[in-house]
Structures are given as C-alpha cells and as structure tokens.
Amino acid sequence: MERRMSVATHWGSFVAVVDSGRLVRIEPRPDDPAPSSIAPGMVTAAEDSARVLRPAVRKGWLDGTPRVDGGARGSDAFVEVGWDEAITLVSEELRRVRSRHGDGAVFGGSYGWASAGRFHHAQGQLHRFLALGGGFTDSRNTYSTAALEVILPHVIGGHPWSYQSRMPMWDEIAENGELVVAFGGLALKNSQINPGGLAKHQTQDLQRRCREAGVRFVNVSPIRGDAAGFLDAEWLPVIPNTDTAAMLGIAHTMLVNGWHDEDFLSRCCVGFDRFAAYLVGEVDGVRKDAAWAAGITGIDAEAITDLARRLTSKRSVIMVNYAVQRADHGEQPIWMSVVLAAMAGSMGRPGGGWGAGYATMDATGVARGRVSVATIPAVPNPVADFIPVARIADTLLHPGEFIDYDGARLTLPELRLIYWCGGNPFHHHQDLHRLSRAWQVPDTVVVHEAWWNTTAKFADIVLPVATGLERDDFAAGFSDPHLVAMPKVREPAGESRTDHQIFAALAARLGFEAEFTESRSESEWVRHLYERTRAELGDDALPGFDDFWRISTAALPPLTGPFPGDLADLRADPGRFPLATPSGRIEIFSAAIDSFGYDDCAGHPTWFEPAEWLRAxxxxxxxxxxxxxxxxxxxxxxxxxxxxxxxxxxxxxxxxxxxxxxxxxxxxxxxxxxxxxxxxxxxxxxxxxxxxxxxxxxxxxxxxxxxxxxxxxxxxxxxxxxxxxxxxxxxxxxxxxxxxxxxxxxxxxxYDGTPPDVLAFAPPRITPPS
CATH class of the missing domain: 2.40.40.20 (Barwin-like endoglucanases)
Structure with missing residues (x-):
C-alpha cells in the first residue's frame, strides 16, 4: 500500500510516495506555486550504482603508503572493510596526527549545503566532533559570496549577511518602486533553492507582482535569460567582469549633471569628495564618463546616460547578483553598487535603494528574516587558525607561506588530515588539476559520502552516509517562516549510517561520546531541538512535536525587528541611527581598507582591469x-x-x-x-x-x-x-x-572522433571485504 510522506529539501518541500518501503515518486506540494523539478529526479539516484554501500579504504593507503607522491588519489582501487575496522582506522589516524602534528593539522572542511535538516547538518556535526576532540583548522567565508562577505561590513557595517534584512523586499518594491536595475540579472533558476529548505517558492510570484504593478526592469548581464520573460526586461548585454566600469560611467553622468542625491551623500555617507575626484579624473587623469564606460563594457554611451537619468528620476533599486563578485576584483561591483544607490536618491526610501542576491535563493527579498530555530549545538574551536575558504589548494601546496586577508597577515598551516562531509570540493574549487595535485599532499583524506562522486574517489577512507530521505529531521530555511517535518522515507542504502552515528562511534573510541551525544538518541535530538525552539518562542507559538510531526508544517511567528543598520533609519537620522562602520555612515571611502595598502583594492570603488576578459x-x-x-x-x-x-x-x-x-x-x-x-x-x-x-x-x-x-x-x-x-x-x-x-x-x-564514454557515475574499482 502506498504511503505519502513529507519531504523537505534545499529546493523545496514535496510529498514522497512510498510503496512497501520503496520510494516510488516525489510529487510537488499542491500549495507550492513554483515547485522545483530537481526533487522528482531524486528517485533515480536513490538506489543507483553510484551509491557507496559499505566503508571503503583506498588500497594504497591501506597498504601503508599514506603520503602520496604519484597521484594515486583519484585513480586507486578501494577495499571494502567492516564498520568496526573503519572506525578504528579513522580514530587511530586522528590520534596519530594530533599527537605528532597538533590539532591544527586537522582540517574540518565540510563546505557545502548537505542536508536541509536542523539536526543532521553535516558541517555542524563535523565541527562539533572535531572541536570536542581538540580542535581543527577551519575555513572562513563561502565560495558563493566571499568578496561580498568581506567588503560589506567595511561599507555598511554589521554581520556579512545582515544586509538581507536591510534591503527592500519584493512586496515593498511592488507597492512603491518604479525601476529595478539588476547587474548580473535575476535568473529564476537560482531561486529554486534556500539553505535549510523552504515550504513553498515565492520569488516568481513576487517578481510577477512587481511587473504587474508597473515596475520596469533592466537586465545588465551577458545573458538575456537572466531575467524572466514575464518581466519584459530591457536587456543591456555587458562584457563580463565590467559591471564596475558600467556603474562608474552611470555615476559620472549623475555627478556632472547634478542628478545625484547631495543631501544623502553629505549626511549619511563619508568620502564622496574623494570618490568624486576619482570619477572626474583628478586622481589618474581618466574621466569615467559614459563614453569611457562604453569602450569597456560594450554598452552604448547613450544607454548609460539614459540609465543614469532614470535611476535618479524614479524610485529605483540597484540590485547586484552574487555572480558579479566571483571574479577578479569582485569586491568592486558590490562596493560600487552601494555607492551608486546612495547617489541615485532612493536609498532608505520605501521600495528603493540597494540589495544583493535577489534571485540567488528564494529567501532573498521575500522576508527580512525569521526567528531563531535551534540546531545542533556548536562547540568553541580550541584552534584559532583558519584559512579563507578558496585558498585550500594554496594551503596544501605552500604551508608556512603568508597571505593577506582583510587587513591581517595569515600563515598557511600544514594540514596533514582532511575530514570532509556534506560538500564536494571537486565541484566548488577552481582549477581542478591544481586541486588534484594539492590533494595528494596530506597524509589522509576522510570523506563521508552517499555516492561515488569525485571527492569520494579522491579520498583515502570513504564512509557511506544516509541521505536526507533516510533519516528523521526537520527543516527551517533561511528567512522562510515555516518548519517542515522530514520523516525518514526509506531505509539507508546498504550499510550507510548517518553522520551523527559515525561521529558518535568515533567519539566513543576517542573517549568523549557522552559530551558529543549528550546521552540523546537521534530521535530524541530532533524532538529536543524542536521543543527548545518552541519553548524559546513561547509554547503557544508552535504546536507540540507530535502534532507538528503529524501535520508536517508549522508557521513561525514573523520577525518584526528592530533591524540594526536599517538604511531608512540612517536617512531619517544618521546621528541617532548610525551604522556599525568606523564613521557610523556608509563608507564610500574606507580609511581602513586604504590603510591596508593593497594594490588590488583601493580605499574607494575603483576600476581594475581583470586578468582574463575580452579586452585582454x-x-x-x-x-x-x-x-x-x-x-x-x-x-x-x-x-x-x-x-x-x-x-x-x-x-x-x-x-x-x-x-x-x-x-x-x-x-x-x-x-x-x-x-x-x-x-x-x-x-x-x-x-x-x-x-x-x-x-x-x-x-x-x-x-x-x-x-x-x-x-x-x-x-x-x-x-x-x-x-x-x-x-x-x-x-x-x-x-x-x-x-x-x-x-x-x-x-x-x-570534437573529432568518437567521444569517450562518461564514467562520472561509475564506482571505482572495489575489492569486497575478505
């Protein structure tokens, strides 16, 4: 008999249909207006031949050659072992590395989205385990938004992600806005997702509501499809990596015509005079006018001038997508977009101003946030060392060398053991050939994986983990005002265990099982986190756990603020509502960044020519x-x-x-x-x-x-x-x-000849346990 069960993922909530323990299909929830098509395809992967079914150890590592010189990681065969042997191998290797090289020689990677669950959060589980065991070297920032995360606290203050609650929401734009200019576009495909899950997708309907209200859209992107067809967006194709030059040309046009918001710039910003001198060429002899920008960006000078006029004459929002900052000098388009919005006159007014990542995930622009929801408790990391997230290959290849980072000087540590779960560095990282060379350096690589993807094939010890369909949990997405139950849909494939079960077994061998598990079972943890959330919100805010599990979805109370650093408050009274910047205002010129003396990031937004672009x-x-x-x-x-x-x-x-x-x-x-x-x-x-x-x-x-x-x-x-x-x-x-x-x-x-067969989804050579 078929059973229908709730499923929550990063790409939405669905209904799983199960027959005799077998996952038959995954269907959209009827109340989701724009369900993602990713979820139905999960059925194909649930039992495919790429599943990791048993613990496996790379043959060369098992034979006693842990430090690899000849590139064996990625090409070697694997030997399947029992769980007891696997736990012994990992726990003993952790002991060896810590005793010989120190706790900082262990790298707790786990960069990735992993499960949407609050308890079965791979990175949280790994970091809790490694911190209780003595500590680890961590990474900082994300591949998605590293430049944004570092530059924005200098410019508008606050936590790197606090801007999400300080920019206009879609409903405000629909009610009050007139013009949206989107650098990098507003591709709806990206709004399928939300870290931590979501009950239903809202971005498409909210964008449509803006257009129906008369808001006009401009898509500044190399790709026309980066704006939905129903937006009727004006497309300005721009040469990739030149968004900053386009914004500078618009800003120069505003300045020389006197269209800029002098009142806001003088009361709520610092450093505009120095930036204006750069715009008109007093600094370097180059006027950053529309003709100059046209020669760099490929956008007509007339279009740049017209855009400057419209931005300053209408209630406008300047949006910048995350993609534009994943480039050479990626800090500059983020910084410059804030400055351009400050000049345009709508900053801090209803439905106007500035924002980032509006179509990068469904949560952005939908709500200012959500109330706090309990998750697996973090443990302070005894090791202070960290590396910027995208510098893992540099660290492995050049331990002991120095790099700059946000005004600090970091020493790259020597990493001897990499422990990775819940992510795929052979997806996120750039120049995979360089990464594969770097990946041969450490003594040991331990990976938790459900499938034999590239990261698993490049590991020494692979521990099979249950997927989000194979364990109980509940989801709470970023800014999504719902909790969604995640009951186990099917039994774990093969001998798979949850990340928590694996770490609990390792903690038992290493002598801190009680501290790691707090003497709770997994089901008790899930209930505990839900009930802790309910207690902190007030018992009337949410149903009891058993009722929640039965009805599958519960609405959280709305987050009403206050929101520190709100730009409307800044406009109203900058003295009473200062930003968390050194000046208390928007830093068009940052004395702090200027003091770092970097030749690739000046004290105000600047055009730097990329290393690789179409004019190189x-x-x-x-x-x-x-x-x-x-x-x-x-x-x-x-x-x-x-x-x-x-x-x-x-x-x-x-x-x-x-x-x-x-x-x-x-x-x-x-x-x-x-x-x-x-x-x-x-x-x-x-x-x-x-x-x-x-x-x-x-x-x-x-x-x-x-x-x-x-x-x-x-x-x-x-x-x-x-x-x-x-x-x-x-x-x-x-x-x-x-x-x-x-x-x-x-x-x-x-490609001449017969293309070679794709083997990405084929397991490596595996020897069964003897």
Missing part, C-alpha cells in the same frame, strides 16, 4: 569568455546523478550554450560535442545555440561531476563538462581572497 591580450588565443554559473537542473553538484540533471545532458555531457555567430565561425552546430579548452585544461560538452547569449561569451553551468580521462594526470581532459577544469585558482584580491571563477577565457572547437 590573452583573448587573441582564447577569444571566448566562460560564464560558469549555477545550474538549473541541480543544486551545485547535488543530484547530478538525479533524473532531472541527467535529462538535461546532451549525449551524456553537460550542455554548453553558445551564440550562433560564434558557433558558425567554428563550424559548430546545435547538439554537437565540442572540446572547451584553455591552458589550464579541457572538457567535452554538448552545444546549445542561443541568441540569448551575447557574442563572445559561452555558458557552462557548474556541478557536473568531474570525470578526468586519466585521474591524477595533470591536464587530462574531462569527459563530462565540468567548467572548473578551465577556471583559475586566483583570488579576487588580497582583501577577500575569494574565488574568481568568472574571470576565465576559453576557446571551443568540434
């Missing part, structure tokens, strides 16, 4: 700019083996979108298998031709599981279409050390 000398050899944006068919690399992602492939390869003119010049036709290449590497992809992409640009989404022809051999071709074999492992700047994936030049050519 390198474009003579590689004349196409690669946009490696977020996929529509999966979340990052999650469920690339799911039915929805597999259905998007072209002859098994990730699709590459090209402008027909670029394709014709190379003899490329729609559906053809092509080789995408530069000096860092190459991959195969299947071509889609589209006029929605400006000439000179190609688009290849991230997240296809890396499938090198010869694993461990630097430069070998990827069969599947992972763009990070082509992107540069180069920091945005010395300020943030964030990734610059979207500063990459390539060329594309037809």
């Amino acid at each position: 000398d390198l474009s003579d050899r590689f004349p196409l700019h690669l946009i490696s944006n977020q996929p529509a068919s999966r979340l990052h690399s999650q469920y690339d083996n799911g039915g929805h992602s597999l259905g998007s492939k072209i002859r098994g390869r990730e699709p590459l979108t090209m402008n027909p003119a670029d394709a014709a010049a190379r003899g490329i036709q729609n559906g053809m298998i092509v080789r995408v290449h530069n000096d860092r590497g190459s991959c195969l992809a299947g071509v889609i031709l589209s006029d929605d992409l400006m000439p000179g640009v190609v688009q290849l989404a991230t997240g296809a599981w890396w499938d090198p022809v010869r694993p461990g051999q630097s430069g070998t071709m990827d069969r599947h279409g992972n763009p990070n074999v082509l992107t540069a492992d180069r920091p945005c700047s010395r300020l943030s050390q964030g990734p610059s994936a979207l500063s990459a030049l390539v060329d594309v050519e037809p």
Whole structure:
C-alpha cells in the first residue's frame, strides 16, 4: 500500500510516495506555486550504482603508503572493510596526527549545503566532533559570496549577511518602486533553492507582482535569460567582469549633471569628495564618463546616460547578483553598487535603494528574516587558525607561506588530515588539476559520502552516509517562516549510517561520546531541538512535536525587528541611527581598507582591469569568455546523478550554450560535442545555440561531476563538462581572497572522433571485504 510522506529539501518541500518501503515518486506540494523539478529526479539516484554501500579504504593507503607522491588519489582501487575496522582506522589516524602534528593539522572542511535538516547538518556535526576532540583548522567565508562577505561590513557595517534584512523586499518594491536595475540579472533558476529548505517558492510570484504593478526592469548581464520573460526586461548585454566600469560611467553622468542625491551623500555617507575626484579624473587623469564606460563594457554611451537619468528620476533599486563578485576584483561591483544607490536618491526610501542576491535563493527579498530555530549545538574551536575558504589548494601546496586577508597577515598551516562531509570540493574549487595535485599532499583524506562522486574517489577512507530521505529531521530555511517535518522515507542504502552515528562511534573510541551525544538518541535530538525552539518562542507559538510531526508544517511567528543598520533609519537620522562602520555612515571611502595598502583594492570603488576578459591580450588565443554559473537542473553538484540533471545532458555531457555567430565561425552546430579548452585544461560538452547569449561569451553551468580521462594526470581532459577544469585558482584580491571563477577565457572547437564514454557515475574499482 502506498504511503505519502513529507519531504523537505534545499529546493523545496514535496510529498514522497512510498510503496512497501520503496520510494516510488516525489510529487510537488499542491500549495507550492513554483515547485522545483530537481526533487522528482531524486528517485533515480536513490538506489543507483553510484551509491557507496559499505566503508571503503583506498588500497594504497591501506597498504601503508599514506603520503602520496604519484597521484594515486583519484585513480586507486578501494577495499571494502567492516564498520568496526573503519572506525578504528579513522580514530587511530586522528590520534596519530594530533599527537605528532597538533590539532591544527586537522582540517574540518565540510563546505557545502548537505542536508536541509536542523539536526543532521553535516558541517555542524563535523565541527562539533572535531572541536570536542581538540580542535581543527577551519575555513572562513563561502565560495558563493566571499568578496561580498568581506567588503560589506567595511561599507555598511554589521554581520556579512545582515544586509538581507536591510534591503527592500519584493512586496515593498511592488507597492512603491518604479525601476529595478539588476547587474548580473535575476535568473529564476537560482531561486529554486534556500539553505535549510523552504515550504513553498515565492520569488516568481513576487517578481510577477512587481511587473504587474508597473515596475520596469533592466537586465545588465551577458545573458538575456537572466531575467524572466514575464518581466519584459530591457536587456543591456555587458562584457563580463565590467559591471564596475558600467556603474562608474552611470555615476559620472549623475555627478556632472547634478542628478545625484547631495543631501544623502553629505549626511549619511563619508568620502564622496574623494570618490568624486576619482570619477572626474583628478586622481589618474581618466574621466569615467559614459563614453569611457562604453569602450569597456560594450554598452552604448547613450544607454548609460539614459540609465543614469532614470535611476535618479524614479524610485529605483540597484540590485547586484552574487555572480558579479566571483571574479577578479569582485569586491568592486558590490562596493560600487552601494555607492551608486546612495547617489541615485532612493536609498532608505520605501521600495528603493540597494540589495544583493535577489534571485540567488528564494529567501532573498521575500522576508527580512525569521526567528531563531535551534540546531545542533556548536562547540568553541580550541584552534584559532583558519584559512579563507578558496585558498585550500594554496594551503596544501605552500604551508608556512603568508597571505593577506582583510587587513591581517595569515600563515598557511600544514594540514596533514582532511575530514570532509556534506560538500564536494571537486565541484566548488577552481582549477581542478591544481586541486588534484594539492590533494595528494596530506597524509589522509576522510570523506563521508552517499555516492561515488569525485571527492569520494579522491579520498583515502570513504564512509557511506544516509541521505536526507533516510533519516528523521526537520527543516527551517533561511528567512522562510515555516518548519517542515522530514520523516525518514526509506531505509539507508546498504550499510550507510548517518553522520551523527559515525561521529558518535568515533567519539566513543576517542573517549568523549557522552559530551558529543549528550546521552540523546537521534530521535530524541530532533524532538529536543524542536521543543527548545518552541519553548524559546513561547509554547503557544508552535504546536507540540507530535502534532507538528503529524501535520508536517508549522508557521513561525514573523520577525518584526528592530533591524540594526536599517538604511531608512540612517536617512531619517544618521546621528541617532548610525551604522556599525568606523564613521557610523556608509563608507564610500574606507580609511581602513586604504590603510591596508593593497594594490588590488583601493580605499574607494575603483576600476581594475581583470586578468582574463575580452579586452585582454590573452583573448587573441582564447577569444571566448566562460560564464560558469549555477545550474538549473541541480543544486551545485547535488543530484547530478538525479533524473532531472541527467535529462538535461546532451549525449551524456553537460550542455554548453553558445551564440550562433560564434558557433558558425567554428563550424559548430546545435547538439554537437565540442572540446572547451584553455591552458589550464579541457572538457567535452554538448552545444546549445542561443541568441540569448551575447557574442563572445559561452555558458557552462557548474556541478557536473568531474570525470578526468586519466585521474591524477595533470591536464587530462574531462569527459563530462565540468567548467572548473578551465577556471583559475586566483583570488579576487588580497582583501577577500575569494574565488574568481568568472574571470576565465576559453576557446571551443568540434570534437573529432568518437567521444569517450562518461564514467562520472561509475564506482571505482572495489575489492569486497575478505
């Protein structure tokens, strides 16, 4: 008999249909107006041949050669072992590394989205375990928004993510706004997701409501499809990585015509005079006028002038997407967008001003936040050392060297053991050939994985974990005002265990099981976290746990503020409501950043030429700019083996979108298998031709599981279409050390001969336990 059960994921809430313990299908909830198509494809992956079914150890490591020189990680066979042996191997290796090299030699990676659950949160479980065991080296910031996270506290103050509660919400824009200018676009595909889950998708309907209310949209992006068709958006194709120059040209036009908001700039900002001197060329002899910007960006000078006029004459919002800061000098478009909004006159007024990431996840712009919900308790990390998140390869290759970071000088630690769960560094990181070389350096790599993806194949010890469908939990998404029950839909595949079960067993061997588990079972933990949330909100705010589990969804009370650093308060009275910046105001010029003396991040927003862009000398050899944006068919690399992602492939390869003119010049036709290449590497992809992409640009989404022809051999071709074999492992700047994936030049050519079979979803060679 079929049973229908609640399912909560990062891409929404659904109904799982189960028959005799077998997952049959996943259906949208009837109250979700825009359900994601990712979830139904989870059925395909639930029991596919790529599942890790038993603990497995790399043969070379098990044979006693833990430090690898010849690139064995990624190409070696694995030996399956029992759980008792696996727990012994991991616990003894943790003891050895800590005693010989110190607690800081253990790296607690776990960067990734993992499960949507509050208790089964992979990174929280790992960090709690490692902190109780003595400590670990951690990473700071995210691959998604590292530049933004570092620059915004300098410019508008507060926590790096506090801007989410301080920018206009979609309903405010619909009621009061007139013009939205979106740098990097507003691609709805990105709004499928929300970290921590969500009850229903709202962004599409909210955007539609804005358009129906008369709000006009301008999409400043290389991709027309970065704005939904129903928005009727004006498309201004912009050369990638030149958003800052476009904004400077708009700002110069505002300034010389006297259209800028002098009152707000004088009362609520500091440093405009120094920035204005830069705009008019007093600093470097270059006037940043519309003609100058047009020569850099490819946008007509007349369009730049018109945009300046409209921004200052209408209630306007300047939106900037996360993608524009994942590039060389990625701090600059974020900083400059705040300055441009301050000049335009709508900052701090209802439905106007500035915001970031509006279509990057469903939560952004939907609500100012949500009340606090309990999660697995964190434990203070005894190790103070950290690395910027995107500098893992540098750390492994150059321990002991110094790097700059946000005014500090960091020493890269020597990492001897990497412990990773809930993420996929061979998806997130740039220049995968460099990462694979770096990955050979540590003594041991331990990974928790449900499938034999690239990270599992590059590990020494792989411990099989249950998926979000195979354990009890509850979800609470970022800014989403709901809790959603996550009952176990099916039994864990093979011998899989939850992350918590694995860490509890390791903690028992290492002597701190009671501290780690607090003597609670997993079901008791889930109930405890829910009831703790209920008690903190007041018992009347939420139903009791048993009722919640039965009805599957509970509404949280709305978050009403106050919201520190609110820009409307700043406009009303900057003396009474200062920002958490050194001046208490928006820092158009930052004395702190200026004091760092960085040659790649000045004291005010500045145009820096990217290392790789369509005006660079390198474009003579590689004349196409690669946009490696977020996929529509999966979340990052999650469920690339799911039915929805597999259905998007072209002859098994990730699709590459090209402008027909670029394709014709190379003899490329729609559906053809092509080789995408530069000096860092190459991959195969299947071509889609589209006029929605400006000439000179190609688009290849991230997240296809890396499938090198010869694993461990630097430069070998990827069969599947992972763009990070082509992107540069180069920091945005010395300020943030964030990734610059979207500063990459390539060329594309037809692939001659028979393409090699895609083996991304095939397990490695495995020897069963004796």
